[in-house]
Amino acid sequence: MLDAMLKIAGASREMKILSVGSGLGLFERPLVLELSALGLISQFTGVDINREANQLLRTFLEQNVQDRLHFEVRDESFENFSDQDQYDLILFNHVFEYLSAGQERWLNKALGMLKTGGQIGLYSPLHDEINFYYAKFQEELFKRSPYFSADIDGLLNSLAKIKFERQTIMGKCDLSLIARSELDPAATKLLSFLCQIDAREFDSAQLHEIRDYFLGVEADNWIAHPTDLYLIQQSG
Ligand SMILES: C[S@@+](CC[C@H](N)C(=O)[O-])C[C@H]1O[C@@H](n2cnc3c(N)ncnc32)[C@H](O)[C@@H]1O
DSSP: OHHHHHHHHHHSSSEEEEEETOTTOTTHHHHHHHHHHTTOEEEEEEEESOHHHHHHHHHHHHHHHTTTSEEEEEESOTTTOOOSOOEEEEEEESOGGGOSSOHHHHHHHHHTTEEEEEEEEEEEEOSSHHHHHHHHHHHHHHOOOOOOHHHHHHHHHHOSSEEEEEEEEEEEEEOHHHHSSSOOHHHHHHHHHHHTSOGGGSOHHHHHHHHHHHHHHOSSSEEEEEEEEEEEEEOO
16 A cells, blocks of 8 residues: 555655544554655645544654654544645545545545645545455444445546546455454454454453454455555546
């Protein structure tokens, strides 16, 4: 996933990047580290409604890139976010699937915040492999159907004056951490990732039930995690 971003960065120096739904920055942290080591980024702005995650990301940036670039992490929703800056790259990394509505408004807002030639990088899961089970889990437990890349295709095809390209990235997820009988904090973290909710909220019996759910669907402890990356630009 980083490689695709580095290709964009190679085309422009001193990039200003906005990440919408930056959260803990699992993806943003290595990206910012790598780009700042190469001198390719001048500013990073994150925006997220999760204050706890924002503070952890802020601390990481303070400890690692304080003297190398200007950064800020804002505690607000993208709906309320306003900024005079124009960006070279606006990231939505696994964010659209958490919105109950408003994806088209978000895209239009981001398109209006791009510099000339700037791009939106949008990562969205395919409804397949691990994501198929995540969707099943969400539907059974919360009666909601997550947004997948097929929905993004439909949305992008309905928008005028943009061009986009898509590539599929086939990640892999190792389930062996949760295969142990003891569910330690690292295993709980992985379960949170798998079901996309904070698994620390569950008691031990519930944790084991979720664990068995995922182990029950995969025999060899590895499961594919397919994601589509969309690169979107204004056209005309
Ligand atoms: C799966 S996380 C992705 C985090 C991050 N991009 C990463 O790669 O680690 C999705 C994030 O979207 C954030 N989010 C959800 N609704 C939002 C909104 N209306 N405005 C800003 N962020 C939002 C959540 O708080 C969460 O941190």
